[in-house]
Amino acid sequence: MGFVFFDTETTGLRHGFDQIVHFAAIRTDNDLNETDRFEVRSRLLPHVVPHPSALRTNRLSIERLIDGTLPSHYEMVRAIQRTLLAWSPSIFVGYNSIRFDEEMLRHALFQTLHPAYLTSNNGNCRADALGLIMAAATLSPACLVVPLGPEGRPIFRLDQLASVNDLKHDQAHDAMADVAATLDLCRLVRERAPELWQRFIRFSKKATVGDFVESEDGFFLTEFFSNQAYHAPVVCLGPDPDQPNGRLCLRLDVPPEELALMPDEALQAYLSAKPSPVRRLRINASPTLTAFHDAPDLMLNGADLDELEDRARRLKEDAAFRSRIISLYVAVRESFAPSLHVEGQIYDGLLGPDDERRIADFHEASWLEALSIVRDLDDERLRIFGRRLIYFGGRSVLPSDLKLIVERDLTDRLVDNAAGNFTLQQALEETERLLNGEGIDADGILPGYRTYLIDRISRVTEFRAKEFAAATGLPATICSHVCDYPVKIV
Structure with a gap:
């Protein structure tokens, strides 16, 4: 399977409310040799107000964004969707893409009546080069140079990483330039830390991550906060009841027998402490995982590996206790209120098969036919977005x-x-x-x-x-x- 490296430039950081104005992608073979590239821009949607910091960072003038010769947002997304489907199946990779670019792409697809999960479905996998680079800096520090800030903390900004590693990056925050820099960094890691690269590919696959966390007695979960890597020995407790792709894990700092003796109130207080000993990962988000037997001394940090494995095994064998931990934790964790705005409701339910068929028909219909299709949609979110598309493209039929x-x-x-x-x-x-x-x-x-x-x-x-x-x-x-x-x- 080959790769698609991609990047977006946007009007701001608000998923669903801001828009993509520049999308770029490079397709490669399994050995990271470029085989194709694609780039498209869009003019500004009338109801989107760009953040001035985004314009300044991306070096985009408002005159350029409202240029009438640019494709409309709908035309841009149609071109993106056609290209990425033609390049599927692939492993989709960006720089901080799981948290940002993937979300912006999903919202753009959803709001233009396309299936939102293009990079997760169609035989595709997802991975994030930022996690790879952070892991490499910690586990294989000789494979690349990481710049340091005034206080000695590592800096993982793409433009600075490219510069100190002598990689070409002519125009930072240009989508195609950022894609090329991301690809070059991945080539460095692939060449200089092949085991880390293979693990990166392995855990880009949702099914592989799911099998790993369920079959291993315990493993190290690496999380990144403020540009620092934190390695936690954990055991998978089970699925997150509120998120199909989520898995809840428990740190192994405390012997399970001690936890089991706690009354519910005390155990719940322990689980809800900040930071919580319960860690959540998403099997479809390319987490950074390391089997106990592959963990270097840096991860172990003096811990007794045999003891960690024993604690994990005892928890794995006690399904009732794992269920108790999940129930107590879920009962008190912070919940997310549903959005009042349609732009924030992308995860409020999957589309039904009838609506999936209707939105496919929408793109081949005249505007008058599209209006009839929109009226028949069961999902109110789709009806709102469909009316907007008709208003922008053929409002005379409304x-x-x-x-x-x-x-x-x-x-x-x-x-x-x-x-x-x-x-x-x-x-x-x-x-x-x-x-x-x-x-x-x-x-x-x-x-x-x-x-x-x-x-x-x-x-x-x-x-x-x-x-x-x-x-x-x-x-x-x-x-x-x-x-x-x-x-x-x-």
């Missing part, structure tokens, strides 16, 4: 009532702090803060963005006032000061 619903919904994203999006006013305030000395704008991007925001705020306020005046009979000059009535995006 009845006036549906058009008004979409316009009100999208305009809220521009002005309402409670709507989830980064608003125009928030963007203006942040832009002015940056212009007043907090950061360097070497490319002169921020003044133009400030002008754009002021103009956009003025136009949106004017249109909101006119709509409110039409609805109430009040003069528009009064309504401009008091109305909160959403109107069409301009």
